[in-house]
Structure formats: C-alpha cells, structure tokens
Amino acid sequence: MFRLLLLALLVFAVYRLIRGRSTRPPVPGPQQRTLPEQHMVRCAHCGVYVPETESIGDEDRRYCSQAHRVAGPVQQRRR
Numbered sequence: 001m002f003r004l005l006l007l008a009l010l011v012f013a014v015y016r017l018i019r020g021r022s023t024r025p026p027v028p029g030p031q032q033r034t035l036p037e038q039h040m041v042r043c044a045h046c047g048v049y050v051p052e053t054e055s056i057g058d059e060d061r062r063y064c065s066q067a068h069r070v071a072g073p074v075q076q077r078r079r
C-alpha cells in the first residue's frame with residue numbers, strides 16, 4: 001500500500017514538473033525586444049521604405065538619400 005502511494009506521488013511530481021515547464025511563458029531574449037514604432041516613408045526615387053526621421057525631404061516628396069533627392073523622383077510605370 002505504501003509503495004502504491006509513493007508511486008502515485010512520484011507520478012504526480014513528474015506530471016507537475018513537465019506541466020510547469022511547458023506552461024511557463026518564454027523569457028524574452030534581447031532579440032525579441034520591440035523597437036519603437038516609426039512612421040515609414042517611401043523614397044520617391046527608388047521606392048525603398050525608410051523611417052521618416054532618416055528620410056530627406058523635398059517639398060512633399062521623401063527620399064532615402066541625398067543622391068536620390070538630387071536625382072529626383074522616378075515616374076511610376078502603370079500596368
């Protein structure tokens with residue numbers, strides 16, 4: 001009788017150990033940190049999306065770099 005009780009206790013302990021591990025939420029690592037949300041703007045020349053704070057403005061158009069601002073906007077081809 002005592003052995004059966006001990007076995008039941010052991011099974012219960014193992015069950016709790018396994019269940020405790022699987023239900024524990026994963027600890028967020030450094031790669032899972034969320035960056036502050038940034039408004040992305042499209043370069044009028046190459047179409048690449050860059051954060052608005054890093055873009056270069058020219059009137060109502062935004063560019064990814066000074067070179068593209070100088071090159072100017074590229075007309076988008078319509079299909």
Ligand SMILES: [Zn+2]
Nearest residue numbers: 043046064068
């Ligand atoms: Zn560009």
